[in-house]
Amino acid sequence: MTRDAIMAALTEVFHEVFDDDSITLADTTTAEDIAEWDSQTHINLILAAEMRFGVRFRTSELDGLKNVGDFVSVIERKLA
Secondary structure, three states: OOHHHHHHHHHHHHHHHHOOOOOOOOOOOOHHHOOOOOHHHHHHHHHHHHHHHOOOOOHHHHHOOOOHHHHHHHHHHHHO
16 A cells, blocks of 8 residues: 555545545644644554554554654654
C-alpha cells in the first residue's frame, strides 16, 4: 500500500471517528488542529486504524507520534 493510499484510508478513519467529512489531513496535522481530538478520541482513532489496516500497534510505536505523518509512517512500516 502506498503512502498516499494509507493517507486516504486514514482520512476515512478520521471522518468516521469524528463524524466529520470536512477533515483534511496533512502530514503536519496534530491534535491541536482538530478541536474534538482529545484523549478518548485518540484511543478511538488507534482502534479504528488497527481495524482498518489489520494491524496492531505497540505502545512504544504510538508514544513517539507527533503528527499524522508519523502515524502514516508507522502504518507503512507495519504493512511492509
